[in-house]
Amino acid sequence: MPKKRSGGGLTTTQQAAKFLGVAALSGAVLAGIALPAAGALGLAAKGTVEGFDEIPSNLKTPPLSQxxxxxxxxxxxxxxxxxxxxTVVPLKDISPYMQDAIVAIEDSRFYQHGAVDLKGILRAMNRNVQEGGAAQGASTLTQQYVKNVFVEEAGDDPDKVAEATQQTLGRKVRELKYAIQVEEELGKKKILENYLNITFFGQQAYGVEAASQRYFSKHAKDLKLEEAAMLAGLVQSPTRYDPVNDAEEATKRRNIVLQRMAAVGNISQDEADKAVAAPIELKVSKPNSxxxxxxxxxxxxxxxxxxxxxxxxxxxxxxxxxxxxxxxxxxxxxxxxxxxxxxxxxxxxxxxxxxxxxxxxxxxxxxxxxxxxxxxxxxxxxxxxxxxxxxxxxxxxxxxxxxxxxxxxxxxxxxxxxxxxxxxxxxxxxxxxxxxxxxxxxxxxxxxxxxxxxxxxxxxxxxxxxxxxxxxxxxxxxxxxxxxxxxxxxxxxxxxxxxxxxxxxxxxxxxxxxxxxxxxxxxxxxxxxxxxxxxxxxxxxxxxxxxxxxxxxxxxxxxxxxxxxxxxxxxxxxxxxxxxxxxxxxxxxxxxxxxxxxxxxxxxxxxxxxxxxxxxxxxxxxxxxxxxxxxxxxxxxxxxxxxxxxxxxxxxxxxxxxxxxxxxxxxxxxxxxxxxxxxxxxxxxxxxxxxxxxxxxxxxxxxxxxxxxxxxxxxxxxxxxxxxxxxxxxxxxxxxxxxxx
Missing domain, CATH: 3.40.710.10 (DD-peptidase/beta-lactamase superfamily)
Structure with a gap:
């Protein structure tokens, strides 16, 4: 029998369905998929609806290394x-430009959907079926945050890091389960704050405060629009879009973020155009440890x-x-x-x-x-x-x-x-x-x-x-x-x-x-x-x-x-x-x-x-x-x-x-x-x-x-x-x- 949460009355499967906005998780989505043993937290994700319920519902968030x-x-x-x-900082000490930029480029429907985005899942499933594998992800900011928690707990163990980042449906199911818990317990603002503090921005900088200091030698609360857009663009690939080593690629990526911010209404097109025209002006502080x-x-x-x-x-x-x-x-x-x-x-x-x-x-x-x-x-x-x-x-x-x-x-x-x-x-x-x-x-x-x-x-x-x-x-x-x-x-x-x-x-x-x-x-x-x-x-x-x-x-x-x-x-x-x-x-x-x-x-x-x-x-x-x-x-x-x-x-x-x-x-x-x-x-x-x-x-x-x-x-x-x-x-x-x- 599906397990119930104490005091909740709904099975975890029903909660998942609620967050997805559908009556129930389709067996076609989960059933029959051979899922591997879970990674850094030592959990098991099974390829059935009942298996979903068996994943422990407590995501133990490790303290962030600082x-x-x-x-x-x-x-x-x-x-x-x-x-x-x-350096962990509260959301109030992070520039509003930075908050808007990361949401716009990574999960523009962040404030509209639940723990997962059904439209994104269906789009990714369709693409993956066509290509015969897990070629495209559909992770929300919440799911990305959960994945980063796994990576943080893995520390410097390469095997655990590989498990925490492997592109499999098993990991996706596990992320989904914990994403539901996180959405219920933290809420959108706290999730965004945690995400910005845990994410890797390249050049040995973890979290937006360290990234802001690394690239611009200033606090995250003082980031300007074009600076925030550049940092937000780094998250997808910190190496490829590294402005220190490839200013041209970093500029292209920054401009994509700016246009996306304009498209979703965070800034006007005029603001976007002015920021696009501005060169990237770095004031790099070398990693010193x-x-x-x-x-x-x-x-x-x-x-x-x-x-x-x-x-x-x-x-x-x-x-x-x-x-x-x-x-x-x-x-x-x-x-x-x-x-x-x-x-x-x-x-x-x-x-x-x-x-x-x-x-x-x-x-x-x-x-x-x-x-x-x-x-x-x-x-x-x-x-x-x-x-x-x-x-x-x-x-x-x-x-x-x-x-x-x-x-x-x-x-x-x-x-x-x-x-x-x-x-x-x-x-x-x-x-x-x-x-x-x-x-x-x-x-x-x-x-x-x-x-x-x-x-x-x-x-x-x-x-x-x-x-x-x-x-x-x-x-x-x-x-x-x-x-x-x-x-x-x-x-x-x-x-x-x-x-x-x-x-x-x-x-x-x-x-x-x-x-x-x-x-x-x-x-x-x-x-x-x-x-x-x-x-x-x-x-x-x-x-x-x-x-x-x-x-x-x-x-x-x-x-x-x-x-x-x-x-x-x-x-x-x-x-x-x-x-x-x-x-x-x-x-x-x-x-x-x-x-x-x-x-x-x-x-x-x-x-x-x-x-x-x-x-x-x-x-x-x-x-x-x-x-x-x-x-x-x-x-x-x-x-x-x-x-x-x-x-x-x-x-x-x-x-x-x-x-x-x-x-x-x-x-x-x-x-x-x-x-x-x-x-x-x-x-x-x-x-x-x-x-x-x-x-x-x-x-x-x-x-x-x-x-x-x-x-x-x-x-x-x-x-x-x-x-x-x-x-x-x-x-x-x-x-x-x-x-x-």
Whole structure:
């Protein structure tokens, strides 16, 4: 028996007959036709009257995919991204000329017939019988809208798109069923609005607002008669009538639309003639999508935001859910990016390292206390054209979020973490160790978190220069970056305690693998991390010991203005305030008269640490003020590691690159540009105990300053350390920790 609609009293077949204006659907129309399985919605259309009734009567309209807007923290547009360039607008914001033009050329009896046009069906049937197939369609605007719904739901799946657009009677029957529902539920005006928002107009423009912007760089509500007619003419064949590629064909088609508008009484013949005489005047805006469109060199930050949405469970439990959210679009993403800081970071990264150099620079800035990422700059521009030295590799972040495979060894920038672990254990900053410039440390003196020795034999290591021997306390060892001191300090503080402190500070490997507690050379930076990770870790020093996970997104709203949940920064105490205050005072010495003097800011409290790795393949400066933490890394970004000896970078020759002499000045430029004169908070003052023998000279005399890093180290032309026995340092099996600078 034919199925009835609840409360309606009529079978769907009878409703169809009502809309067609006939007593019943003729068996000659439907019966005996073998109809295929339905396409994108997984429905079945059968070739009988009863089969028509069996098609579900609920057309589930998917949300329309739209543009994503990525904004900075002041609301300025950073970039747009979309799978389909579309901006949905209400009918009142679409030019009346556009409304009339699309109706005139696509379905001039739109306001007179029901869901389907019987005259059109009979005309098409007659033609199709004569030609032995489905040569001619008779779709109303309503049916076209239904078909576009199927296409929209199919997305980018070519098989589903083919099903949704196949020219068969089965699809026509299915369209008819849903067209009846749509006419009943929406009405003519809403159908027209939906149609104009869903339809493809060519040149990657979906919907009339995007089309108007693409071809004329104006809103759809401002379209003139001849412009509206041109857009309406595109719908039949966006490629054939594309005005960008074939102005002559586009003009012919536009003129047909104008004459049709006059014929049905939308405009006068005089208006049509004047519009026909007008040339097509385009003001084309090129399709711009993705982070390649980002302003102020923020492409890498934009990509980080996109990958955050695609990987963070806050935006969906599965990768498929998160990908669907991004593809659907319509999102407004307000980020943490500071326009001022981003401009400064980008200028700093390119000030000392050119885009075509053998090495690259990365600059990233984090706000202490909030974890907000304020900038990400690189010396190479964001993009895919390698001939222009472009890259999409984000050197600031982990591999999961678009960075390098492993990250980069951090060298001596790790030493403050060891110092923090020691201070937390109660070891005084006045703790002094005396040694030669080379030492040999028993491996069984280091124990992992299970309490087991990490190896046998000895770990042989040395300082950068032969003159670096004798007694040092914690302040002078940080200022001069003494390797031997921190190997001994790690012995006393504990390897497990050192690794635990690193984890509390958010220290993570770039490849996502756990930080090992079996590697004592971690104290010299033998384990890889990322510039973002280091900036966030040092931000905890500035924040008096509280670490906050870095975040890039402040808020997201969907196309309906609904707020979505976003990941929040998680803050936790990593060390006491006293420990952090003590570190801040000691690390001030690094920039005042230690290895980082070329980075020091003279107008405010600031602190930091230099770092280089064996063969000088990585060079760092990580530093901070109470309100901004910045990490700078310089090294090879692709291919083999580049030892930075006798090398020209940014037009300047270096006999050997050091953390203070290249990343340091980059850091200073980034900090100076990001901060204003009014932002001068001070570190909490604290008295730092010193070893008696160092109190006389404050522990910072002699071989200090960035320039001294270029002195030739005695006995070892490259400086550096020897890895612990059995330890495979770095990701290439050959590199170990820092060389003391």
């Amino acid at each position: 543009r994503i807007k990525i904004l900075d923290n002041e609301g300025g547009l950073i970039a747009t991204d979309y799978s389909r360039d579309r 993705g982070c390649i469109t980002a302003v102020s060199g923020a492409g890498f930050f934009c990509d980080y935001v996109r990958k955050t949405v695609l990987t963070d469970p806050s935006f969906g439990k599965t990768p498929e859910e998160r990908s669907k959210l991004w593809a659907l679009g319509g999102l407004t993403v307000k980020t943490t990016l500071s326009p001022r800081a981003q401009k400064a970071a980008n200028e700093a990264a390119t000030s000392k390292v050119h885009k075509d150099d053998k090495v690259a620079a990365s600059v990233v800035q984090v706000e202490p206390g909030t974890g907000k990422i304020l900038s990400m700059g690189q010396s190479r521009p964001y993009g895919l054209d390698q001939k222009k030295n472009e890259t999409v590799l984000n050197l600031a972040v982990s591999n999961k979020l678009g960075g390098s495979t492993y990250g980069f060894q951090v060298g001596s920038t790790f030493k403050p973490i060891t110092a923090a672990a020691a201070l937390e254990k109660g070891i005084s900053p006045a703790q002094s160790y005396s040694s030669d410039w080379k030492i040999s440390v028993p491996m069984n003196s280091y124990r992992n978190c299970a309490g087991s020795p990490v190896g046998s034999g000895n770990w042989d290591l040395q300082n950068e220069m032969e003159s670096e021997k004798g007694a040092f306390d914690m302040t002078s060892a940080l200022g001069k970056s003494i390797n031997t001191y921190f190997a001994k300090l790690e012995q006393q503080a504990g390897l497990c305690e050192t690794v635990t402190m690193a984890k509390k500070l958010g220290y993570e490997r770039g490849d996502g693998k756990p930080v090992s507690d079996n590697n004592p050379s971690i104290t010299l930076g033998g384990t890889e991390s990322t510039p973002l990770g280091m900036a966030a870790s040092y931000a905890a020093f500035a924040n008096r010991g509280t670490f906050c996970t870095p975040i890039a997104i402040e808020a997201i709203t969907d196309a309906n203005g609904k707020k979505l949940g976003v990941p929040k920064s998680s803050c936790s105490r990593a060390m006491s305030e006293k420990t952090a205050d003590t570190l801040n005072q000691m690390l001030k010495g690094v920039v005042e008269d230690g290895t980082g003097t070329q980075a020091g800011l003279t107008d405010r409290d600031n602190a930091g640490k230099t770092g280089t790795t064996n063969d000088r393949v990585d060079a760092w400066f990580v530093g901070y003020t109470p309100n901004l933490s910045t990490a700078v890394w310089v090294g090879a970004d692709v291919g083999k590691k580049v030892p930075m000896y006798n090398i020209t970078i940014g037009g300047q020759y270096y006999d050997k690159v050091c953390g203070g002499c290249l990343p340091g000045p980059i850091w200073k430029t980034a900090m100076t540009g990001a901060l204003t004169a009014s932002e001068t908070p001070a570190f909490n003052p604290i008295s730092v105990p010193r070893a008696k023998e160092k109190a006389k000279d404050k522990g910072r005399g002699g071989d200090t300053g960035g320039g001294n890093e270029n002195d030739k180290p005695g006995g070892d032309p490259i400086g550096g350390i020897t890895l612990p026995p059995g330890f495979i340092g770095g990701n290439d099996g050959g590199r170990g920790g820092g060389n003391g600078r």
